[in-house]
Amino acid sequence: MTGRLEGKVALITGAARGLGKAIAEKFVAEGAQVIINDLHAAPAADTAGLLGGRGIGADVSDPASVRAMFERVGELTDRLDILVNNAGISGLEGDNTARDRVAQMVARAEQAVVGEVLPDNSTMELADDDWLKQIGVHLNGTFFCSREALKFMTRQGCGTIINMGSVMGTFGRPGNTPYCAAKAGILGFTRALAHEVANQNIRVNAIAPGWIHTDMTDPLEPLHPLLRAQTPQGRLGEPDDIAWAAVYLASEEAKFVTGQTLSPNGGWYMSQ
Ligand SMILES: NC(=O)c1ccc[n+]([C@@H]2O[C@H](COP(=O)([O-])OP(=O)(O)OC[C@H]3O[C@@H](n4cnc5c(N)ncnc54)[C@H](O)[C@@H]3O)[C@@H](O)[C@H]2O)c1
Known part of the structure; x- marks a missing residue:
């Protein structure tokens, strides 16, 4: 079936690549017009160009930047039907100790399988900025963008917001408390x-x-065999596994669905 988002206008944050891009592609295939946000204007414009949409560079963690983005949205369109708060970071970006951190994650995960829990001082040693950055991009960004999108949606009397959580928000995982908290x-x-x-x-x-x-999970490659082994479906997900969930939640098929969390995860975690 196609045409499920015919005539809708969608803004997807952090959509130059990865899950956001996959969502934008499916939205376009279902008839939506897309506005692609990313931190930098050029990659946002490149992806938008591929999809016949418009690109806007903006930092979702900065309220002034978000306000400017929505002013631009207002110049491009008089309505906004769908907001996907997707922009995100893992915390490993630009970290020159990332390789060691991933090696530690693998060691801990392997030890946990045999029932041994290694001491983990990640939170004790966490810098203020690393905490604030994760909360800023994920949680503050979701709030800043939702606040602006609601001005369109309340005016037009309809709309839908989809927020990108994670199994980490419920399951938790050592070594990245700011991500899990956000x-x-x-x-x-x-x-x-x-x-x-x-x-x-x-x-x-x-x-x-x-x-x-995605590019976000690429650096975790050494962990992938263990993750596959822990996943009942025996594989990691592909971006379209998430994009289909977004199409459903954005469409009329989900008209009685609100306040819910949909978790495509291959069975890795079965309770949300
Ligand atoms: N890949 C996974 O396994 C996975 C699992 C659970 C949740 N998620 C979440 O899904 C979302 C997308 O992840 P992904 O795997 O596609 O990651 P990705 O790194 O491929 O893409 C994230 C995009 O967000 C952009 N971005 C980062 N900071 C930004 C900011 N301040 N303002 C605007 N854009 C910004 C990046 O430039 C990038 O294009 C994230 O919120 C992530 O936490 C991913």
Whole structure:
């Protein structure tokens, strides 16, 4: 079936590549017009160009940058039907100790399989900036963009917001507490906002992906065999596994779905 998003206008953050790009591709195939955000204008424009959409560079963690982005959205279109708060970071970006950190993750995960828990001082040693950056991009960014999108959606009397959570927001995992905290915060924000705007015909849901092949998870390659072994379906996910979930949540098929978390994860984690 195609045409499920015919005539809709969607803004997808962090969509120059990865899950956001896959979501944008499926949205276009279903008839939507897309506005592609990413941190830098050039990659956003490149991806938008491939999809017949428009690109906007903006930092979702910066409220002034987000306001400027939505002003631009207002110049491009008089309506916004779908916002996907997808922009994200793993915390390994630009970290020259990333290889060692991943090696430690593998060692810990292997030890956990045999019932041994190695001491982990990651949080004790975490720098303020590393904490603030994760909360800033994921949780603050989701709030800043939702706040602006709601101005369109309340005016037009309809809309849908999809927030990118993670299995880490519920399951938790040692070694990256800011990521887990930010993603848990996003799930709480999703439920509260869904209550708040339900009677204005606006739905708010989250997707909590499991482990998916993207540039973000590439550096975790040494961990992949273990993740595959832990996953009942025996594989990591592909970006379209998440994009299909976004199409469903954005479409009329999900008209009675709000405040929910949909978690495509191959069975790695079975409770959200
Ligand atoms: N890949 C996975 O296994 C996985 C699992 C669970 C959740 N997620 C979440 O899905 C989302 C997408 O992840 P991905 O795997 O596609 O990652 P990715 O690194 O491939 O893409 C993330 C995009 O977000 C952009 N971005 C980063 N900071 C930004 C900012 N401040 N403002 C605007 N854009 C910014 C990046 O430039 C990049 O294009 C993230 O929120 C991530 O936490 C991913």
